[in-house]
Amino acid sequence: MTDALATLPAPRHPDPADAPALRWGVLGPGGIAADFTDALHRHTGQRVVAAGSRSAERAAAFAAAHGVERSHGSYEALVSDPDVDVVYIATPHSEHLEHALLAIAAGKHILIEKPMAVTAEQARRIVAAAREAGVFAMEAMWTRYLPQTDIIRQLLEREALGELRVVTADFGGHVPYQPESRLWNPALAGGALLDLGVYTVSWASFALGAPAGIIAAGTLAPSGVDEQAALLLSSAGGAQALLSTSLLAGTPSLATISGSAARIETDSPFWGPSGLRVFRSDGTLAAHWRDPYGRPHRDGMAYEAAALARYVGEGRTESPLHPLAEAVDTLATIDEARRQLGATRVE
Template sequence: MPLLPATRTPDPADAPVLRWGVLGPGEIAGDFVAALQRHTRQRVVAVGSRSAERAAAFAATYAVPNVHVGYEALVADPEVDVVYIATPHSEHTANALLAIAAGKHVLIEKPVAVTADLAGTIFAAAEAAGVFAMEAMWTRFLPQTDVVAQLLEDGALGRLSLATADFAGGPAPRDPSSRLLDPAQGGGALLDLGVYVAWWSQFTLGTPDAVTARGALGPTGVDEQATLLLEAGEAQGIGVVGLRGRTAWRASVVGAAGRVEVDSPYWAASGLTLFGADGAVADRWEDPYGRPFRQGLCYEGAATARAIVEGRTGCPEHPAERAIAVLETLDAARHELGYADPPGWTA
């Protein structure tokens, strides 16, 4: 069988420069800004928070020149081209619509919304306004993912039969008011981590025809553990997520002519192995770029900048339709487990 192709992922430092505003200065926002500053030429020019103290501390840590108290002030800043939304996902819809109404492009942390209907509302508003909107599915933009994408495009693995992915991050805090356990904040393993496993199945096999979910709800009513079976034609995707113990963080896709196994953590820069139909190792690829873990967030930032400068309202690698389809899968899985939508989760 053919050897692994070279990645087509451009150097993030080559992307055209835009001015970014950060809405919600939490941990993921800090890692995103650090990745942009280390590996790209993007400029982070403003941060907005409801807390003056948090905004000021973030600005001091990452040398962000403009501080705004309140999200309205951030999205009104004429120096900001694109807003990175990093608030809890229960707030994404309101925050994204605020930025879009102000004429700003948006990159929205995953999941882009808590339901597929709300995700559709965001993307429809962006399309009507003529601005860019994308879910920040950073794994899709990693160099290793492009290697897999080429194998799939070329049919190098033959007829596909199975995709697997697991992402249980370890025991969650037992505070029922924590983001991970509070249903009003979109708690649960599926909304926190399930986007990764559902996306992997759809990236490799396509949108599922049927979704089966098994798992366990905790005392607060959110899923603390879930296993998904996603049927796409004759192929099956299996995804495992949880808040009770850490899994291996690996992914694979299997076809009649061979299989690919992505190293742990598959959702960040790592490596992959290509096996032939006989199970023997055919080739090996390891990420050579030195952007481990969340440093890989730089790739989605660079892709966003390229798309905006080119006048596009999304990226073909992760279009709105894929983000919505992943949330449709998570909606179905949550409901099958008995996790009902809290009040307000309607478009």
């Protein structure tokens, strides 16, 4: 066991630049769309060929700033563009259902920013529509496609940690309270859980699967959205996940998976390219892996785009590393946590 832990498996992901080239359309040219577009153009053969917004001026400005060929002054025009293979949906998650269905109806493959929708029921509608249309659909949980995640995946597949017992993850940031802004406004599906918290719930799902029990505690903002939350998730086998998220304070953004034989601790941030440490059951360090690939921070979104292109080339309709059913289950966990907290719901 000691030797196996000291020699970590190599990530199995090929270079993002080697993925088949698809033509992308960006629906919702905001900050994360800008980082996504730049990551694709820097690190892959993918190309964003069109940007669409309700504002023609905003779409044109985005296209000019990020080397995009053309722009559209409506979402309908973007999804109807015959030169677009796949639509990246980067609008606020309160609009994901509408925009996903719009793109699917136009016959486009879709990558939807996380969370896939506001509720599990909305996500199920997207999944059903994509399957009926036969198009590829994927939630943009980019953490699943990082090299470090594949190392962890291989350790879990080999049961190198022994029997899993405790999983932890945190993600918090200090966001000044502005009741009309996206993170604080219930009409825009604001709150910590549906934004930062989705990373932590997805991490627990990655390690343990869908929870058998959910206990949530936290506080609400004056607007009624959850401003801070702690979740205790339990698995059918008795393992537990301890998760926290906050809009009130920055937290370390660390995650762990602990088993009877060993534990994994990520470097910070666990949700982006960083690294990991593996400790033996006696607490001694077995190995420390640092990401060597030079795609820091949101440049790591190149991996998910490359994965999508490969899956489409293989004729798949969903990701084998992050199936649509799991994205739905993650939202079901958040649904229940928000219900327990009494968070305002606008659907």
